[in-house]
């Protein structure tokens with residue numbers, strides 16, 4: 001039986017294991033299970049190549065309380081930092097292993113079932129984030145537009161195209177910046193009239209692009225229908241003042257969803273749409289913790305926040321089981 005099984009090798013999962021090693025839990029007693037073939041699947045998939053990874057993303061203070069911490073850096077530097085952490089703390093990560101279920105055992109601990117086999121652990125930390133299932137719009141997307149509709153900018157190369165970005169958060173702004181840099185003509189559709197969720201840098205960058213005529217912003221616009229027209233996407237808006245327009249590509253930046261069914265099947269209690277977490281990010285199931293984006297709430301999370309949550313969860317575990325924390 002492992003002391004700790006961690007599900008997900010993103011910033012939260014990796015920092016959780018680093019914290020556990022720091023308090024003296026031996027490497028062979030900690031297992032990280034990751035469905036991707038490498039760590040940080042979400043960062044690799046959703047961050048555009050040239051993105052600056054911000055330490056105070058979403059305006060969350062860049063104060064670090066645990067062993068891991070990032071300053072502003074590139075996507076590659078962030079991934080290298082996580083590579084080095086895995087090496088330095090001799091973390092054991094099983095890749096290509098998706099966790100399908102976690103079952104509390106009668107006496108103590110948990111059974112964790114994966115796509116390959118099952119394992120047992122005294123405690124489990126779920127750090128699978130919310131980006132596995134990006135939010136999709138409520139209206140129908142014609143199948144014939146599948147290659148024209150995107151939820152990230154790493155799966156297809158978009159250059160010199162007419163693109164519509166849909167969203168109004170930091171991701172939407174960063175996607176606009178990236179698409180302009182790659183020679184695309186960019187329109188942004190946002191349902192609000194003010195960009196209140198953007199951090200300062202992304203706000204300033206987006207406004208500068210608009211002023212230079214490189215991005216057209218449709219403030220207060222709601223898409224009603226998406227149709228196929230000669231292989232392109234024809235967008236019909238609810239508001240009459242926005243005429244229907246045709247685009248080569250639509251890029252959605254609408255955030256992700258909490259994997260509610262997965263968490264409820266384990267027995268974790270919810271309040272509304274959010275899982276209930278107590279001090280140290282423990283759920284209603286004793287010994288089962290939720291950290292990272294999963295516990296960040298509606299505002300969303302950041303890398304440093306995920307690192308800090310891991311430190312707090314470890315502190316709480318040591319408080320309850322001091323015998324496993326030797327250092």
Ligand SMILES: Cc1cc2nc3c(=O)[nH]c(=O)nc-3n(C[C@H](O)[C@H](O)[C@H](O)COP(=O)(O)OP(=O)(O)OC[C@H]3O[C@@H](n4cnc5c(N)ncnc54)[C@H](O)[C@@H]3O)c2cc1C
Nearest residue numbers: 008010011012035041042054057099129292293301302303
């Ligand atoms: C476009 C974009 C830009 C961003 N920019 C910044 C930024 O500049 N600075 C910043 O601090 N934050 C940024 N963020 C937010 C940041 O990426 C997240 O807060 C952070 O990645 C959360 O880490 P996590 O470990 O909780 O989840 P994730 O990073 O989502 O990692 C979860 C891991 O769990 C794995 N997994 C999922 N399901 C299973 C399963 N069933 N079994 C096994 N493994 C599983 C996934 O493959 C993944 O590797 C950005 C987010 C986006 C989308």
